[in-house]
Amino acid sequence: MKLFRVAADLPIVARQYTRNPIGLFFSLVFPIILIGLFGLIFSGSATTAVDLPTLLLDHSNSTTAFLDALNATGLVKLNFVGPMDPSQFGHYLFNAEDPVGLLIPQGFGASITAHSAVNLTVYTDPGNPSSSGLVEAAVNSAVTQLNFRAAHAMPIIGVDSLTVTSRSFAYIDYLIPGLIGFSILTSPMFSMVELVSTYRKEGFFRQLSLTPLTRAEWLTSRVVWYILLTFLSAAVMLLVGIFGFGAHVTLSLGMLPFLMVGPFLFVSLGMLAGSVSRSPESAAVIGNIITFPMMFLSGTFFPTTGFPPLLQEFAKVLPLYYVIDGLNSVMLFNSPTRALLDFAVVFVIALAIFLAAIVTFKWREE
Amino acid sequence: MPSAIRVEGLAKAYGPVRAVDGVSFEVPEGHVFAFLGPNGAGKTTTVEILEGLRNRSAGTVEVLGLDPWKDGAKLHQRIGVIPQEFRFFEKIHPREAIEYYARLFATPADPIAILKRVYLEEKADAKFDTLSGGQKQKLGLALSLVNDPKVLFLDEPTTGLDPQARRGIWEVIRSLKADGRTVFLTTHYLEEASLLADDVAIIHHGKIIARGPPETIVAAHGRPDRLRFEAGPEVARYLASHIPFAVTAENHHVEVELREKEDALKVLAALQESRLPWERFSVVRDTLEDVFVRLVGRMDDGVIKSEAA
Ligand SMILES: Nc1ncnc2c1ncn2[C@@H]1O[C@H](COP(=O)(O)OP(=O)(O)OP(=O)(O)O)[C@@H](O)[C@H]1O
Ligand SMILES: [Mg+2]
Numbered sequence A: 001m002k003l004f005r006v007a008a009d010l011p012i013v014a015r016q017y018t019r020n021p022i023g024l025f026f027s028l029v030f031p032i033i034l035i036g037l038f039g040l041i042f043s044g045s046a047t048t049a050v051d052l053p054t055l056l057l058d059h060s061n062s063t064t065a066f067l068d069a070l071n072a073t074g075l076v077k078l079n080f081v082g083p084m085d086p087s088q089f090g091h092y093l094f095n096a097e098d099p100v101g102l103l104i105p106q107g108f109g110a111s112i113t114a115h116s117a118v119n120l121t122v123y124t125d126p127g128n129p130s131s132s133g134l135v136e137a138a139v140n141s142a143v144t145q146l147n148f149r150a151a152h153a154m155p156i157i158g159v160d161s162l163t164v165t166s167r168s169f170a171y172i173d174y175l176i177p178g179l180i181g182f183s184i185l186t187s188p189m190f191s192m193v194e195l196v197s198t199y200r201k202e203g204f205f206r207q208l209s210l211t212p213l214t215r216a217e218w219l220t221s222r223v224v225w226y227i228l229l230t231f232l233s234a235a236v237m238l239l240v241g242i243f244g245f246g247a248h249v250t251l252s253l254g255m256l257p258f259l260m261v262g263p264f265l266f267v268s269l270g271m272l273a274g275s276v277s278r279s280p281e282s283a284a285v286i287g288n289i290i291t292f293p294m295m296f297l298s299g300t301f302f303p304t305t306g307f308p309p310l311l312q313e314f315a316k317v318l319p320l321y322y323v324i325d326g327l328n329s330v331m332l333f334n335s336p337t338r339a340l341l342d343f344a345v346v347f348v349i350a351l352a353i354f355l356a357a358i359v360t361f362k363w364r365e366e
Numbered sequence B: 001m002p003s004a005i006r007v008e009g010l011a012k013a014y015g016p017v018r019a020v021d022g023v024s025f026e027v028p029e030g031h032v033f034a035f036l037g038p039n040g041a042g043k044t045t046t047v048e049i050l051e052g053l054r055n056r057s058a059g060t061v062e063v064l065g066l067d068p069w070k071d072g073a074k075l076h077q078r079i080g081v082i083p084q085e086f087r088f089f090e091k092i093h094p095r096e097a098i099e100y101y102a103r104l105f106a107t108p109a110d111p112i113a114i115l116k117r118v119y120l121e122e123k124a125d126a127k128f129d130t131l132s133g134g135q136k137q138k139l140g141l142a143l144s145l146v147n148d149p150k151v152l153f154l155d156e157p158t159t160g161l162d163p164q165a166r167r168g169i170w171e172v173i174r175s176l177k178a179d180g181r182t183v184f185l186t187t188h189y190l191e192e193a194s195l196l197a198d199d200v201a202i203i204h205h206g207k208i209i210a211r212g213p214p215e216t217i218v219a220a221h222g223r224p225d226r227l228r229f230e231a232g233p234e235v236a237r238y239l240a241s242h243i244p245f246a247v248t249a250e251n252h253h254v255e256v257e258l259r260e261k262e263d264a265l266k267v268l269a270a271l272q273e274s275r276l277p278w279e280r281f282s283v284v285r286d287t288l289e290d291v292f293v294r295l296v297g298r299m300d301d302g303v304i305k306s307e308a309a
Helices: A003-018 A021-042 A061-072 A086-095 A108-113 A129-150 A171-202 A204-209 A215-245 A255-276 A280-297 A309-315 A319-333 A336-360 B043-051 B072-076 B094-104 B111-117 B133-145 B163-178 B190-196 B214-221 B233-242 B263-274 B288-300
Strands: A050-056 A076-080 A101-104 A121-123 B003-014 B017-028 B032-036 B058-063 B079-082 B151-155 B182-187 B199-204 B207-212 B226-230 B247-250 B253-257 B279-284
Touching (some): A003 A215, A003 B094, A021 A171, A021 A215, A050 A086, A050 A129, A061 A076, A061 A108, A121 A129, A129 A319, A171 A204, A171 A280, A215 A255, A255 A280, A255 A319, A255 A336, A280 A309, A319 A336, B017 B182, B017 B199, B043 B058, B043 B151, B079 B133, B094 B111, B111 B133, B163 B182, B182 B190, B190 B288, B199 B214, B207 B214, B226 B263, B233 B253
Parallel strands (some): A050 A076, B151 B182
Antiparallel strands (some): A101 A121, B003 B058, B226 B253, B226 B279
């Protein structure tokens, strides 16, 4: 892999792209239209905070700080239940209408002050994933915040970005990361699948195989191009979302890894899909089969927490789910640990697909 | 002179189809070699094996001392190629295409100088999809020159071009030879082969059926020279009974085969004696085209079975 050849290929990619209005429309204009459309349809319908029964067995400064952080997420509304034995709390929740809960054990504050490990207990209900998800996200966020504080971490992660306005999430807030994910998926998938099969049909790959350019370099320059395009379209979507529709999202640097690994994944996947199919027509079919479920079921237009349980499980096999979940984690929930996990998942899948695409793809025939 | 290309017993099968069936030849450095053959003869298959784009079923192949399939990357640094029906990225301009190739090959190249060489400089900044067929072919030629190749493979560089554009490409091919480069050319046009090539091979059904410099092929496989004039059938009858040469008549034309040049004098003398009217005589000599049509035709009739070179 020689970078100078990637750099030589990049302007060609850019020119082919920018001289073709359809491609530009799909990557830059189309997402904005979607934001506008969905933003208008659903504006105002805010998701309400989840009622969270909380058994508080500790009263210390640390506990207060934790509860403040929890409140500040705006995802949950704390509802303190009368003192009872911790063992009864589970039973109590079982009979409640919305069986989620939080238990803050005795000695919670003392352990924090002493820097020894302590566990909170979060009760969730698999039957009601939407509120369970919100509760987990809220608690994770508060825990992370406190952990940083306890570790006296410097605010490289951005302590001020951890302070979320005290309010509930509006639909548009979910829509921004979702649509960024949508365009990370669709813009490379639709064009790469088609491109690869036409390139093969037209003999462009054979032509290129007569130059020193390698397949890995060719693919890398496209990955780089789509990363740049994704930065651009994400910036546009954020501007429109924030200033046009009053979205509240955290602009954290933590978005960047996802804006890079996402295109890496889908450019490679598009190449793989294009190279295993024989004709442009079958390539389009394969491309659609891969793209459509992800387009709708990965949390693009609606958070997956609102899906029926079966679909939620299905969403978890879709790579885009992890891109959008990661973006949500950094842009909405401020939970870097979760984001890190999402990133790891996407990166591993992307790398595997990149390598598979290069191995599968032959520039010349036997 | 060392060989730029050496091919020995080359074969390529696609299932039951023997696209190339035991072909051997050598091309000395600095020569223009033309591969002539009808559609489906195996020209492109052979060229692409030489370029390292396809693997072979059998035989040995060496281009500049390298095995094209195994040492493709090394070979591609030193050869230039125009594929049959050259196409390039629609939205890219010729100037950009040449800059692109120059960067990939890590070689300094002046796009305008190269475009001038192929008479395309006025289209330096036009999108590829707006170029005419001939201009596209010229860009292919230009790109094949970027890495200053020692050997060029041109697969039907002039097919589909008007005579003017074709001559332009011939001009370039001549200048390539003048540079001392080796050119491997495939073509349907016999005229092209006889004008440009030092050496010609006629390939048919994957086999070489004639091989050598154009004149030698014509001498070996052509009919004798003929004296031809406009005259009626009575002249043909008269000549047939008065001179010992083969006479043919058709459409108010009479042709008499000549075994040596003095025979022409005998024919003219006999004509004068006949006192019959005749006009406009000329000497007809077989061209590569006539030879080609006859060889390929005879082979299709099953006459030539063992004449493969
Ligand atoms: N990839 C392939 N698969 C199957 N058969 C092939 C393939 N490539 C070529 N052939 C067959 O091999 C034979 C030779 O084809 P080739 O393309 O070499 O002919 P050609 O001399 O270049 O013809 P043309 O003048 O039409 O370009 C043909 O019968 C063709 O059908
Ligand atoms: Mg051909």
